[in-house]
Amino acid sequence: MSAASAPRTMLSGLLPLLGKRVASALLTLLLVSAVIFTVSGLLPGDAAQETLGQSATPEQVAALRHEIGLDRPALARYADWLAGMVRGDPGTSMVANMPVREIIAQRLPNSLMLAGFTALISVPLALAIGIASAVNRGGKLDRALNIMTLSMVAVPEFLVATLGVLVFSVKLLWLPSIALVSDTSTWGELIRSSTLPVLTLTVVVTAQMARMTRAAVADQLDRPYVEMAQLKGVRFSRVVLAHVMPNALGPIVNAVALSLSYLMGGAIIVETIFSFPGLASLMVNAVTSRDMPLLQACAMIFCTAYLLLVLTADVVAIMANPRLRAQ
């Protein structure tokens, strides 16, 4: 009886909460879209100017502006753009003269792959480091891991990337220093060419997650219920996994979500160094070429990814905490 009712009450309690979170995420997205649209309008120059170059006469620029609709009122353009975004059609790139959707469709899988591989490696690694550190608090292993994570946080990623290239590409000749990713590459090539970017990003995001994990686990290890579980004859490894982790999960998933959100837009330096064709470098190109539809679409993708991660973290934290779940 109890076993059957528990999951149902859990879900029914969760749904309204989830609905509220999703609604507030959508509202955030709407506000962000307005900000993105306004700010991108403030950038000097526009696509017409950029396309025609310095030598164009003001008449030519004006004609092109009219042709691509840049002379319409901002509010009307915003409404059109927003409607397009909702339909999944972010418009046409003004520079490449092709649908933004197609450009992004080429790049997004690369970025997702980079982020996905990095997450697959860094999250378990960070959890392992954090937990090992916390259960050995004050010990040699803890101090060594602390020094390691601190130096990982402190070293800038371009340095990590450069060192990686020096060691693995120049000295050992194991890995390519430039990521040659195209539609025709096989999985093997894909993995080989993204190894260095993934490693670099792993170094960058693991440290923060590991430190938060250590703090969350260490905080729980001091609670009386941990001593109680040990006095019940529960082995320490089980105490950590079955007793401590459910309570430490909330803060940990939040730290993980924040770190992982960096992998989409924050990968710009890594993408640049390895010439990795991802979304972040696409967005920078869009800024330099004043390609507003592309820029706006990229910004919206980054924002959505961030909100999705935070939302997931919230849901996991709520599921793990019976107190929040019951509300």
Add this chain to the structure above:
Amino acid sequence: MTAPHIEVSGLTIEAGGRAIVNDVSFAIPRGQVTALIGESGSGKTTTALALMGHTRPGARISGGMIRIGDTRIDQLGEAGLTALRGRRVSYIAQSAAAAFNPSRTIMAQVIEPLLVHGLAGRKEAEVKAIALFRALALPSPESIGARYPHQLSGGQLQRLMAAMALITDPELVILDEPTTALDVTTQVDVLKLFKAAIAKSGASAIYVSHDLAVVAQMADRIAVLRYGVLHEEGPARTVLETPRDHYTRTLIAAARPVERPVAPETAGASAPLLSVEGVTAGYGAVRDGVPAVPVLRDVSFVLAPGATLGVIGESGSGKSTLARVIAGLLPRAEGSVHFGGVGLPAGLKGRSREQFRRVQLVFQNADTALNPAHSVATILSRPLAFYHGLKGAAARARVEELLDLIHLPRDIAGRPVRGLSGGQKQRINLARALAAGPDLLLCDEVTSALDTVVGAAILELIDDLRRRLGIATVFISHDISTVRAFCDQVLVLYGGRVVEQGSREGFASGRHHPYTRLLMDSVPEMHPGWLEHTGEGRAPALPGAPVGEELCRFLPRCPVAIAGRCDRTPAPLHRERDRQWLCHHDAAALAMKETV
């Protein structure tokens, strides 16, 4: 004679190079309960945990022998200890609310000892757990296991923890102050159930406590510890009735509150210092003078200058809220508070500095009320500068006077609060309030975080100071015996309503509101056998009666409730010369009930 079931000899435990348990030896015959009694820092919990081979971080067992049955605990390795803990020796912690994992169900935690030791399958274990829940009189034993710790009360959690400890049929149960965090009325029920359950299981037990009266009910033998040294050990009755050791006698003396003389009637019918009228307060939005979550309802009393009012009630009765309302920390929703003849504004806003100065609050927990990084002098100088503009040498002189008042050495002034003992901190906490030169002192459970002896000294100090300085005191406590010995007037709160109030003499008349009677009967007495006889014929008359905002709040627990009256109409207020009570029973009827 065969060897005793459990034997400890020469046990020494060190922490930071200092022996916190020093050469302690005692033995427990099979099936008996030995109490380890002492104040905080006496090493009683440390000693008890050593029987499971467990020490808190930083401490280690450095010598001695511990034997349970045929097993030498001191010679077991980590694997051997893990196999022993929860199976042959189990532990009931002081705060069940903290010792249960907040994110796992009760059932998962209660049956865990059976599962990790491979003693039973899940199904079988759950059946056994439910049987124990029933034996421990837990509500809905079939389904309570599916709940989480935060959904249960302290008394229920404590009983569930006993179920968790007894589920493996251990041969030794360690109970570490299992009822200290509970209200007295709950404590009686829990103690009875524990005693029966342990007797039925046939286990030997160690009962760690600071409360001699509780120990008198639970233990066959008593061991008195102080600073890690065993002072006296013997059969319970002998230790309590003819203590050989001086320290044991001190403990017994401190457990009995000393009756203090009533404050002399202040010249004639002088104007009251504080008058509280029809105060309602609580949390949430206020509608028609009633907050969304009312904590206090229609509370009224009058306090003369220099007099003492004792406020008693269990947790959730609203007694601390009353202090916060008078101090203005929680604005009242309805009613009025007059101080020195002038209406006090509800909140902090609008109160003059003089009003702040004259009403001072002493918080329950000096550990959190005082900034640990500040020195004693800094803490005491603040109110001196703020209210009296004292600076430099004048302030220093006044700080020294204050330290003399609270019987602390003057050289303590330069020390940070961090390094002081609990009792010293509470004295500083009190001196901080006195520094303002108040006319009214609100003492909120000021001794409940302290040991009996230290608490008794603080009480004496407060009593002495208020007499010498003529300060009126509102003394909030959950301990009715302290309040009755200490205060000129007594006010009993239940569910946010004043169920009874009166002068100390009126209170001594013996006729009481049923809740007051229950409170008084629940205070453990020192003589063994009290537990078996208390609470007889005190079962609720109308169990499951409705809880209405207007009805008597005590109705569902009341042993003398009248069907058709108490569950229909609000209780009327009866007044006599020096006391009043809120009940359907009049004085004659209450007197009748007393003799039953």
